[in-house]
Amino acid sequence: MPVDLNADMGEGFGPWSIGDDSAMLDIITSANVACGFHAGDPLIMANVAREAQAKGVSIGAHPGFNDLWGFGRRVIRGDSPSDTATMVAYQIGAFQSIAALAGHRVTHVKLHGALSNIAAEDDDLARALAGAIRAVDRDLVFLVMPGTALERAGEAAGLPLAREIFADRSYDDSFNLTSRKIAGAVLHQPDAIVAHVMRMVEEGAIITTSGKRLKVGIDSICVHGDNPQAVAAAAAVRAALTEAGIAVRPFASGEPR
Amino acid sequence: MPVDLNADMGEGFGPWSIGDDSAMLDIITSANVACGFHAGDPLIMANVAREAQAKGVSIGAHPGFNDLWGFGRRVIRGDSPSDTATMVAYQIGAFQSIAALAGHRVTHVKLHGALSNIAAEDDDLARALAGAIRAVDRDLVFLVMPGTALERAGEAAGLPLAREIFADRSYDDSFNLTSRKIAGAVLHQPDAIVAHVMRMVEEGAIITTSGKRLKVGIDSICVHGDNPQAVAAAAAVRAALTEAGIAVRPFASGEPR
């Protein structure tokens, strides 16, 4: 069974950048691209799309709250599910068009930050979002964490789904990501990250810190590229997968139709 | 020969609005919808798209500079033609996706404000913009003023074109709009506006203040809806056209493909 490696890309804005997108595009197979609301601007989006196309990396829209200042990590309350979904549709369409300009095609959607967090636990919001994605393009793959409202809503809407695990985050016994407030929530050492990923991929299960297992289909592994150590860890994950005979490739093809 | 009536719509943002979009959507046949950069937000865009769909009005993207404060009327210098075109592609795509959500389809593009003004006189910029529109969707009709760099670039790119005259603006002897600094540049009286339009439509020509004529194909007439008098003038133009046996209908069909 092949597996995909995904990471957030294009998280700069105007003069600013975060992470080494170019290095990561040599490692990952799917790029989640910020769409201008929490980060990203048209030029950055186009640059990522072009380089991803050249490197055979699939691209997805990574919509978030309209909050550059807070990088989409602040929760904004007050919009209806339908209004939030409309805001997400805007971002997906913007990136589809940028991708067309760059000779590439948007094949998935992954929600960002606070929007993702609240939608993962809110079935009404998740349903509105899945419905909007489907209205924009029913072939878009919805990249979600197993066990969330997003997965349920995507299934109910008939969207193609890809399920991801996190390479550098530990899981608690409810199979959620361990809260960042708890020590050990985030793994930093490449060795530990590789071991964490390989155990889960080989068992086809989320494995919690205490050793509990939840069988899940693992279509993608989320890695990060915010700093050189993270890039090195991502490369190590890819190398370990390849060495174990697991093909690393996108869950969705980025070829223009 | 039928003719289209177009107007700018959706020029609010968040809590703010300008003009009576609903009244205008009963009069016009093509709506140029602001896409969030100089005005417009996803909710406003979706509302216009829905109401336009219900009333049989075609919709177009109306991209402008990224300048809410200045309503896209301030010239921003410093981006390359290619960067500006990328910014325009973003806006078109955003509206395509909002339109899909609303059950409608974007069938034209008309540039807004300062961006339109400078591109009308800058062949390099106009070519970049036409190329971007074509890359996003080669069926998009480019709504332009005859005699401009935009018309030339649209023709060269092979885009379908629609040519417009302005109902409430007089023309100088170079067949440009009379500068707003000159008295009489803007017509306010419905009677004068109707007479101005009907002469040009019946002769198939732009007619300047001094009486000079330039034969042009007139596909659309641009009207405004910023205030009640403007709405009344737009309605009077439509009534006069109908009375003269000239069919008023969109230059592009808004039916979803």
Next chain:
Amino acid sequence: MPVDLNADMGEGFGPWSIGDDSAMLDIITSANVACGFHAGDPLIMANVAREAQAKGVSIGAHPGFNDLWGFGRRVIRGDSPSDTATMVAYQIGAFQSIAALAGHRVTHVKLHGALSNIAAEDDDLARALAGAIRAVDRDLVFLVMPGTALERAGEAAGLPLAREIFADRSYDDSFNLTSRKIAGAVLHQPDAIVAHVMRMVEEGAIITTSGKRLKVGIDSICVHGDNPQAVAAAAAVRAALTEAGIAVRPFASGEPR
């Protein structure tokens, strides 16, 4: 005992406006001026300051969340109290400087929208905000609703306080504003508004829908000017106060020091 009339002013942005500020500045004695985060831009702020100065109306900063789209009515969670207070200090300073340019002086602060609502119930946040106001200018009068965390924090910080009642809102039996979801929460008829205000001012008490009373010092009455009926109601309130021999004047003098 004199009383002040306050209203929110300058709630436009760029090309957009809300309400008839000029008419309201003939009626009110204190203007709460949006500072660019949820509404307001430097030019609008300067215009309100100039006209207020000419009409003897005191001015205050009306800071809100950084959310033009949501007009400061969406709750944004994720900033610490200290960070929120820094954001408020920014807005106050911006208006102080604009006021200086206009020959006027900022003499009070009233929080806007969602920021006001959450701070009214959050003692930590309220304390941080009162502390920031004091650090910026210890003479600024903090305009608050009686019984809130804001009043307590202002008192504790040693800020001069002004306490306000709402002309067009009914109160529930916990002496809070009746939820807008309940019928009768907002009064629209000028006669009802005048009667509501006069009863409270004459008794020196907040009076709830069921008739309960809470004795409070009433320094100011909040009126609205969003629509012509609201402007008429505000004028009627002023006329009724004057007729009853109650002086209507600012709680703080706007004279430059």
Next chain:
Amino acid sequence: MPVDLNADMGEGFGPWSIGDDSAMLDIITSANVACGFHAGDPLIMANVAREAQAKGVSIGAHPGFNDLWGFGRRVIRGDSPSDTATMVAYQIGAFQSIAALAGHRVTHVKLHGALSNIAAEDDDLARALAGAIRAVDRDLVFLVMPGTALERAGEAAGLPLAREIFADRSYDDSFNLTSRKIAGAVLHQPDAIVAHVMRMVEEGAIITTSGKRLKVGIDSICVHGDNPQAVAAAAAVRAALTEAGIAVRPFASGEPR
């Protein structure tokens, strides 16, 4: 004669940063702090102010065009001089208030980017800006390039002036900065930068590439901190000045009044 070292600081926004402000605050004596329009947010501004205060570095407002995307480097045309000045006053006041919160005081103003460039050549705009600075606080030192409209306007307005030279930029024979399009416009080697500065400081003159001299008072030297090499060059400039017996200190005291 002592001399000041100034650099732009606080050029991040939200999650993004540029340069190593902390390292630079150990080297420079005056920090020009972005005020939220082209870069900078209240939290970043407060952090720079606090660290500058602790390190004895004076702070100034560094206002620019309202253009985060373009980092204030795009020229925006369409505002009157008076409107632009109002926008600048807003930014200065915002930083004054943030500085007060941080226990520091704003003692100078230096314009940023495209706004600085156009105002340096536009006497009307320069006069409006100098007038606004004076209206906000007549003790603010206006940090300008000698020979510009800004210097003339500052003098005419009676503002205290500080004149700066650029450590890493060569001058052409009209005593302007050499255009960045010409090779050698920007110096990168610390040795070359130090030699360039020391010659000018020792002669009290701007010295052009061809060797022409213009006698000027040199109150400050502008250095940069965008990358590690630039930080090293700035440190080398400071060391060379000290070794030559030239005191390095702020042209304005940052003590709160």
